[in-house]
Amino acid sequence: MEFTLETLKAESATLQANIESRVKELLLSSSAESKKQIESLQGDLTQLKTAQENMEKQSRQARAAGIPGYSDTEEHKKFSITSFVSALYREANPHADGHRNPWKGSEFEQEACEAYSKRLNEERIGSIVTRGNEANDGSAGGYLIPPDQTNEIIELAIANMPIMKMGTTIIRGLVGDLPVPNMQSRPTSYWVGETEAPTESSAGYGMKYLRPRKLGAFTKQSNRLIYQSRGVSDGIIKQLLAESIALKLEEGLIIGTGTDKQPLGIQLATTMTTSSVSLGASGGRFRIDDAGKMISDLDDANELAMPGTFGFLMNPRVKNGMKRERSAQYSGQAANQGLPVLWMNPLLNDKVLEDLIGYKIGSTSIVPKTNTVGESTSCSKVIFGNWTKFWVSFWRDFVIKVSDQAADGSGGSAFLQDQMFIVAFQEVDCLAMRPSAFTMATGAETTEASW
Numbered sequence: 146m147e148f149t150l151e152t153l154k155a156e157s158a159t160l161q162a163n164i165e166s167r168v169k170e171l172l173l174s175s176s177a178e179s180k181k182q183i184e185s186l187q188g189d190l191t192q193l194k195t196a197q198e199n200m201e202k203q204s205r206q207a208r209a210a211g212i213p214g215y216s217d218t219e220e221h222k223k224f225s226i227t228s229f230v231s232a233l234y235r236e237a238n239p240h241a242d243g244h245r246n247p248w249k250g251s252e253f254e255q256e257a258c259e260a261y262s263k264r265l266n267e268e269r270i271g272s273i274v275t276r277g278n279e280a281n282d283g284s285a286g287g288y289l290i291p292p293d294q295t296n297e298i299i300e301l302a303i304a305n306m307p308i309m310k311m312g313t314t315i316i317r318g319l320v321g322d323l324p325v326p327n328m329q330s331r332p333t334s335y336w337v338g339e340t341e342a343p344t345e346s347s348a349g350y351g352m353k354y355l356r357p358r359k360l361g362a363f364t365k366q367s368n369r370l371i372y373q374s375r376g377v378s379d380g381i382i383k384q385l386l387a388e389s390i391a392l393k394l395e396e397g398l399i400i401g402t403g404t405d406k407q408p409l410g411i412q413l414a415t416t417m418t419t420s421s422v423s424l425g426a427s428g429g430r431f432r433i434d435d436a437g438k439m440i441s442d443l444d445d446a447n448e449l450a451m452p453g454t455f456g457f458l459m460n461p462r463v464k465n466g467m468k469r470e471r472s473a474q475y476s477g478q479a480a481n482q483g484l485p486v487l488w489m490n491p492l493l494n495d496k497v498l499e500d501l502i503g504y505k506i507g508s509t510s511i512v513p514k515t516n517t518v519g520e521s522t523s524c525s526k527v528i529f530g531n532w533t534k535f536w537v538s539f540w541r542d543f544v545i546k547v548s549d550q551a552a553d554g555s556g557g558s559a560f561l562q563d564q565m566f567i568v569a570f571q572e573v574d575c576l577a578m579r580p581s582a583f584t585m586a587t588g589a590e591t592t593e594a595s596w
Contacts, residue, residue, distance in 0.1 A: 157197050164190055192352050196324040226382050226545070229254040229290065230366065230565050233549055258290065290545040306395045307509040308411075311532040312454025314578075316355070319540045323355040325576070355538045357572035358397070358408045362389040368549070368563045386545070386569050395511050398537060398575050399458075411458075411535055412512075412526060414577035418446045418584040422527075427519030428588035430596040431463050431527055432470055435586060436502050439529040442584045451582065453531035456505035460512040460525040462591035467506075468498055504529070514591040523592045530583030540572040 168186050171179040228251045235247035248255045303309050316323075364385045396410075403409030421442055422435045436457060443449045499506050518524040551566045552558045559566040577583065590596060 154197065157193065161190065161193055161197070164193070192324070196352065199321070199324060224254060224257060224290070225251075226290070226547075226567075229258075230382075230547055230567070233547060233565065290547065303391065303394070306391055306398075307507040308395055308398050308458065308532075309537070311456050311458060311505065311507050311535075313532050314534070314536045316536060316538040319355070319357070319538055322357075323538065325353050325355060325536075325578070353576055353578065355536070355574045355576055357540045358406060358574050360390060360393055360397070360571045360573060362386050362393075362569045363553070364389070364567050365557075365559070365562075366565045366567060368565060382567060386567070390569065390571060392511075394571075394573060395509065397573070399509070399511050400513065401575070408573065408575045409577075410575065411528060411577060411583070412585070414580045414583060416580045417530075418442055418448060418581050420584045420586045422586035424586065424588035424590070425519075427521040428524040428590045428595065430466055430470070431459070431586065431589035433467060433502060436467070436504075436527075436529070439527070439584050439586060440502075440504070443529065443531075443582070446581060448531060448582045451531060453533035453582070454505075455529070455531050456507060457502075457527060457529045458507045458509070458512065459527045459589065460514045460591055461508040461510060462514055463525050463527060463589045464495070464498070464506055464508045466590070466593070466596055468495075516587070518588040521588075521590065521595060523590060523595065524587065525589045525591050527586045527589050528583060529585075531579070534577065534579040534582040536576045536578055538574050538576075544570045546570075 164186050168183055168190075171183050171186075232248045232251035232254065303315075309315070362385075364382065366382065397408045399410045400412050401407040401410035403413065419442070420439055422431075422438050424431065424435070439457075440449065443455075449455070495506065512525055514525045515522060516524045516526065546568050548566050549559050549564070553566065
């Protein structure tokens with residue numbers, strides 16, 4: 146599921162209408178409790194209106210972020226990183242291969258970057274991003290590839306991330322910090338007589354925040370490879386950046402600590418629904434029956450009936466252990482020879498396991514397999530929940546910057562080493578909008594010897 150600023154604005158307007166309706170109901174009562182609730186709700190309305198003003202401001206900024214002449218078109222797909230970097234190489238080496246016009250064949254890339262630079266300067270939101278007029282000095286700024294030309298790299302980075310396939314809510318087009326109003330608790334309903342009034346109860350409203358966390362990737366490419374590959378290296382660059390960004394991004398979304406510049410990952414989300422699964426003092430095998438208990442935990446908490454996409458996220462070793470689970474032994478059967486639960490599926494297909502449990506099972510090695518539980522140091526965690534309640538937000542200023550003049554922190558120099566330095570940055574954050582929509586089991590053994 147994907148949200149935009151416009152979607153959030155609509156959700157916010159609905160929440161505002163609900164609060165105002167509740168205030169009108171309470172005004173009909175003169176009790177002291179009603180007055181307290183009205184004061185609390187009026188405070189919620191003030192926060193909500195501040196959030197709406199912030200979203201409207203971001204919406205205006207996002208609409209102004211397009212590159213003149215290229216936004217909302219298919220032209221950005223023409224942009225080639227290799228063609229762009231090759232032009233920079235020829236510009237830095239004017240005598241190489243007899244090139245008199247370094248941008249010949251790369252006119253589209255040059256035009257796009259110049260248009261982006263002009264817009265940035267006009268809006269005064271950044272320094273000049275093209276090289277100075279007097280010197281070929283990439284270290285003074287280098288070149289920024291416009292965001293519209295790099296969206297495909299973001300798509301590559303997130304397309305195959307298991308956590309994204311769980312039904313995670315994605316929000317795009319953000320600019321600054323985003324306060325997100327949410328309902329923390331539902332009002333209580335009652336059966337009443339024909340002329341009786343229900344007992345007063347209030348819904349709990351709160352505010353959570355999405356704040357950009359910067360993720361960076363850095364790679365180097367030799368000018369010889371650029372010169373000789375004639376476009377082949379374009380895919381190499383994109384693959385390297387996509388893999389690097391995807392791995393680190395998924396790590397932050399799952400096990401991010403919320404400190405040291407990281408987002409707060411789903412494993413550390415507070416106030417999850419308590420799991421009834423017990424795998425022993427030193428951990429144990431996570432079984433199909435344990436998955437059933439986690440499903441029941443959310444059912445008992447009245448979360449399973451809520452709209453959304455539910456599923457399990459676990460380490461691949463835990464999932465493989467579930468697929469190899471055997472049925473209970475019976476009298477006369479040799480030890481450890483019980484039939485596998487999935488004995489009718491010789492290929493141990495994941496789909497059969499999901500059909501057996503009734504929910505999607507996602508797996509990724511980013512979920513650690515080395516947690517310590519008691520005497521075991523090879524345990525993992527299993528999360529089950531409504532993944533539409535886990536929000537991942539992307540800000541608009543995804544940047545790829547290229548320079549043949551810059552130096553890195555270890556003393557390397559693109560100029561001296563005849564290389565191109567390519568860096569990519571993306572700002573992202575995540576948020577468990579409703580932690581009680583998730584439950585987590587700990588102590589799932591990842592080694593066959595402990596099953």
